[in-house]
Amino acid sequence: DTAVSQTPKYLVTQMGNDKSIKCEQNLGHDTMYWYKQDSKKFLKIMFSYNNKELIINETVPNRFSPKSPDKAHLNLHINSLELGDSAVYFCASSQGINLDGYEQYFGPGTRLTVT
Amino acid sequence: LAKTTQPISMDSYEGQEVNITCSHNNIATNDYITWYQQFPSQGPRFIIQGYKTKVTNEVASLFIPADRKSSTLSLPRVSLSDTAVYYCLVVSNTGFQKLVFGTGTRLLVSP
Numbered sequence: 073d074t075a076v077s078q079t080p081k082y083l084v085t086q087m088g089n090d091k092s093i094k095c096e097q098n099l100g101h102d103t104m105y106w107y108k109q110d111s112k113k114f115l116k117i118m119f120s121y122n123n124k125e126l127i128i129n130e131t132v133p134n135r136f137s138p139k140s141p142d143k144a145h146l147n148l149h150i151n152s153l154e155l156g157d158s159a160v161y162f163c164a165s166s167q168g169i170n171l172d173g174y175e176q177y178f179g180p181g182t183r184l185t186v187t
Numbered sequence: 188l189a190k191t192t193q194p195i196s197m198d199s200y201e202g203q204e205v206n207i208t209c210s211h212n213n214i215a216t217n218d219y220i221t222w223y224q225q226f227p228s229q230g231p232r233f234i235i236q237g238y239k240t241k242v243t244n245e246v247a248s249l250f251i252p253a254d255r256k257s258s259t260l261s262l263p264r265v266s267l268s269d270t271a272v273y274y275c276l277v278v279s280n281t282g283f284q285k286l287v288f289g290t291g292t293r294l295l296v297s298p
Binding site: 115116162174177180 | 219221225228229230231232233236272274278285286287288290291
């Protein structure tokens with residue numbers, strides 16, 4: 073009974089390609105996030121959506137475009153992939169956007185390798 | 188958000204109590220202290236959150252002194268499965284929630 077799921081789990085692609093990572097949560101949460109964890113294990117937020125609206129965009133290149141078709145989904149599309157995009161991408165969700173819904177539930181991650 | 192500082196790594200043995208201290212000297216009045224746990228190849232998982240004094244749940248205890256400039260995560264009787272990275276974060280009670288992860292503490296529990 074997965075709470076936050078991501079597909080694919082692994083993604084290997086070449087530089088210059090365009091790829092998408094999908095995320096779905098079945099928790100009924102209103103807020104979803106994308107995080108990037110690099111090779112040094114630093115975990116950094118990229119985007120946050122609340123009720124399908126973008127509320128946080130952390131200086132991420134325009135090549136990254138999140139899309140939220142509904143509250144349960146937040147997909148990440150990446151154009152013109154670069155070597156530096158290789159990382160593990162985590163999707164997360166929370167009940168709300170303030171402290172009342174503070175606890176974030178993370179997905180299993182998608183390991184992206186750009187060659 | 189206040190910056191947090193915690194040890195890079197800690198070692199322990201099964202059955203011992205582990206205390207991981209985090210300093211957050213610039214914590215604001217509206218800030219709470221939150222801890223997450225991350226196992227290898229998994230996403231972080233919420234452990235505990237507190238504002239002051241002591242908070243306890245089925246997994247851990249969180250001790251926060253009166254000045255709130257530091258906090259201690261206490262894991263009672265650790266097992267091998269507690270080997271993970273533990274992140275101390277400061278989150279604001281106002282506005283949109285944004286988790287800012289530091290380097291975390293890598294805890295290794297040995298038999």
